[in-house]
Amino acid sequence: MKERTMRSSTTIGRRAALRGAGGVLVGLPFLESLAPRAARAAGAPKRLVTIFMPDGAPAGDWFPSGGETGFSLSTILRAYEAVRSKMIFLKGINLSAGNNTHGGNLMYVLTGGARDSIDQVAADRLKAGVPLPSLELGVACQQGSEAKTRISYRGGARVPVEVNPNEVYRKIFQGTLSPGAGADPQLAARLLAQERSVVDLVLGELAAARARACAADRHVLDAHAQSIRDIEGALGELAKAPGSSDFKLHINSRQTRCVQPPISEILSTSPAEATPLAAGKTRIERGAWTARAEHGWGAQDRHREASRVTR
Amino acid sequence: MGTRITAPLCFSWMVAACSGSIGPSGGGSGDEPDGAPAAGAPNPTPRPAKPPESPRTRPAITGAVPGRCAVEPGPQPLRRLTNHEYDSTIRDLFGPEMARTSAGFPGDERHHGLDNNAEDGRQNVLRPRAEAYAAASRAIAARAVSRLATLLPCDVAGRGEAACLEQLVTGFGRRAFRRPLDDGERQRFLAFARTAAREHGFETAVRLTVQGFLQSPQFLYRIEGACAAGLGPYDIASRLSYLLWGTMPDGELLAAAETGRLATADEVGLQARRLMASPRAAPALRRLYELWLALPDFEQVEADEKLFAGFATARPLMREEALRFLDQVVATDAGDFRQLLSAPFTFLNRRLAAFYGVGGSPAGDALEKVTLDAGRRAGALTLGAHLTLRSLETESDPIRRGTFVREQVLCEVLPPPPDDVPPLPPPRAGQSTRQRLEEHRRAPACQGCHALIDPIGLAFEHYDAVGRWRSTQAGVAIDVRGEIAAHENPDAAGRFTGAGELGRLLAAAPAARRCAATHWLRWALGRDETGVDACTLASLAEVLDRESGSVRKMLLALVTSPAFLARRAGGQSP
Secondary structure, eight states, X not given: OOOOOOEEOSSOOHHHHIIIIITEEEOHHHHHTTSOHHHHHTOOOOOEEEEEOTTOOOHHHHSOBSSSSSOBOOTXXXXXXXXXXXOOOOOOEEOOOSSOOTTTTHXXXXXXXXXXXXXXXXXXXXXXXXXXXXXXXXXXOOTTSOOTTOOOEETTEEOOXXXXXXXXXXXXXXXXXXXXXXXXXXXHHHXXXXXXXXXXXXXXXXXXXXXXXXXXXXXXXXXXXXXXXXXXXXXXXXXXXXXXXXXXXXXXXXXXXXXXXXXXXXXXXXOGGGSTTTTTSOSEEEEEEOSSOOOSSSSOOHHHHHHHTOO | OOOOOOSSSSSOOGGGOOOSOOOTTTTOOOOOOBSSOOTTOOOOOOOOOXXXXXXXXXXXXXXXOOSSOOSOOOOOOOEEOOHHHHHHHHHHHHOTTSOOTTTTSOOOOOBTTBSOOOSTTTTOOOHHHHHHHHHHHHHHHHHHHTTHHHHOOOOXXXXXXXXXXXXXXXXXXXXXXXXXXXXXXXXXXXXXXXXXXXXXXXXXXXXXXXXXXXXXXHHHEEOOSOXXXXXOHHHHHHHHHHHXXXXXXXXXXXXXXXXXTTSSHHXXXXXHHHHHHSTTHHHHHHHHHHHHTTGGGGGGOOOXXXXXXXXXXXXXXXXXXXXXXXXXXXXSTTOBTTHHHHOSEEEEOXXXXXXXXXXXXXXXXXXXXXXXXXXXXXXXXXXXXXXXXXXXXXXXXXXXXXXXXXXIISOOOOOXXXXXXOOOOOOOTTOOHHHHHHXXXXXXXXXXXXXXXXXXXXXXXXXXXXXXXXXXXXXXXXXOEEEEOOXXXXXXXXXXXXXXXXXXXXXXXXXXXXXXXXXXXXXXXXXXXXXXXXXXXXXXXXXXXXXXXXXXXXXXXXXXXXXXXXXXXXXXXX
């Protein structure tokens, strides 16, 4: 395995610029504006949203014109005019380090070659007090695909994305963790205690298996045990505050297939209090939409075409 | 707007499928010794999980001497049950009504098309999967407990709760773990069950215990004994069963392990024959080739409704056609892998034959075996489902069709496309795809790769984007002359006219036999081939050659080979 490093370059091609910079929008300052006013006043918790859009956007309609500050937003990003002064555009980042460059370099966008991507590192630091350390959403990302176009990694493994809005809703507001007990808090507490006892049993079995396993296999069992411990932590949070929220997730399911949705809608343009972030369920969100894009050979350049209509 | 998923990638590399330079080993690390390594040869480096794609470690199998291979097993990564295996294992544990219990799981990553590669962290259980396991085990256990007498046939009133819980732990546990529990496991599960019974009652205790079994690593992974030890009889039973049946061992196989009847290659061969003689073998053997073709993606493919009227209704028939074909050529006793690449027949009914526009139409609604023009047919390579999967929304895609032959039929590695690819010029009126590709190849940066890919893919130009027959393309007469240019396998090189000749060239190529053996080794062991597998692969390819392409005979040789029956002491790291 050749060492791969991130190198920067001042003279790069259009495509590299699109892949490197255009594909990622760092949205932290942007999201602050979505937090409820009260929360902002009290000092909102730190949050991070990363969005990946494959193949970039038409460069002329994406990058702003003007100088480093006081620039004018492009066609695609005009909707963000209200937060223009807080936006930063990166250009000229070359992530192709010699080997597989087309698609392969997406692995470096958020990892820089490390085993964990920055969203997962941030999730680990910011997860206290929320049941979901991070939320991975995808639109039209094929399940089970040879997922070269994932940007989120944990321990070197690609973090799967959830593509079904109903599952997302269930996960956030009904919980896949707890069996659920309706309105009876006593029953809920008992079911939660049962669930936690199974988690303890499983953690014990993982430890026993690890002791017998070969060194090379331990990282697999370790990663699994970490996942279970995360669940254990989340069950702890649930125990403190059982019950569900009256949150409504505003995702138009029609948009999850075929048509590239305005992803900002999924993440934020529903009423601010109704985003998973604002509801205090998580602090990290990652969105991606992939697949379905065909360009160049014989087909229309629909993908980039679609990015023009983002509201 | 109709769009479609064609490649098993989140986006196509095709626009950039073009390279200025082709290395001699095409991205392989090139550090494998020639031929079978001598005893004591350095082991390949272990592959820790990491985000970057690892370059293929390619065995140099040419020149290896077939015959008995040295007892030097390759590395064996820890394998997790795939979603598909999870489903069939749950079904066998609880009954046929527990179907598709993995529906909410994250997908298994595919590597070389297969969904069971356990290397490079592909099977790591991250939190979404762990949560899905928890949710599934909750649902499964609750359903199982609702029919307690079936799950645990134990007279609680007569024998007492404690005895019945013990029966659950040792009896159900043995089937869930595919081996008897060791003392520590038995004590831990019994203690858990007893505590749960005390706190929540007997039935809840049974449910929670089953939940615990189904989330335990001994169930979810194929943990093969302690690291220091070699393979035990139960490990071999599971290897056999998951390879030949795609599921957990049955009672007889577990009994054979228990009574020491899996100790020799002959005894293993006897069980393998029994498993392959069962009707349960066919779908499991076919599964590898379903993944090879990426058939699970076929349901998601969409085609332009205006251009391809009737595709939506033909689609389920096309899928059925592919499954019937694969059954015939790989899963039956007479199965001959060469037919995969060259069979002139397929399975059609009246409607499907009309949709494709082929002659000799069957009259009825049931799919039947139909033999077509041998010059036009190349087995699976001319199946409608395959051709549609390797097409664009509105037009055939010779690049994907050619790449499939290079990568999946010959197991060759094509160099990745370079950084900066000039955009393809839009098609001009009256210009065929062949002409457009020829223009494209004149660019020196594109020539290297596309001279390998395009001429093969263009052999299928008579088949449009949904596999229908046509005599012209873009108004231009179709020219199906081409050649397999020598790349990694000079023994596969040759000229052909049309899909039929191309298929026969491939079916006769030693490289295609080696590639078929390679797919099965990867599938059987959940890992890529390495240098230590050279001798095994050469032997298996030789069995295919000698035994008229019989997949079953090759499998028998595989499951009785040291590569399958032995494990490197101390695991995969040296």
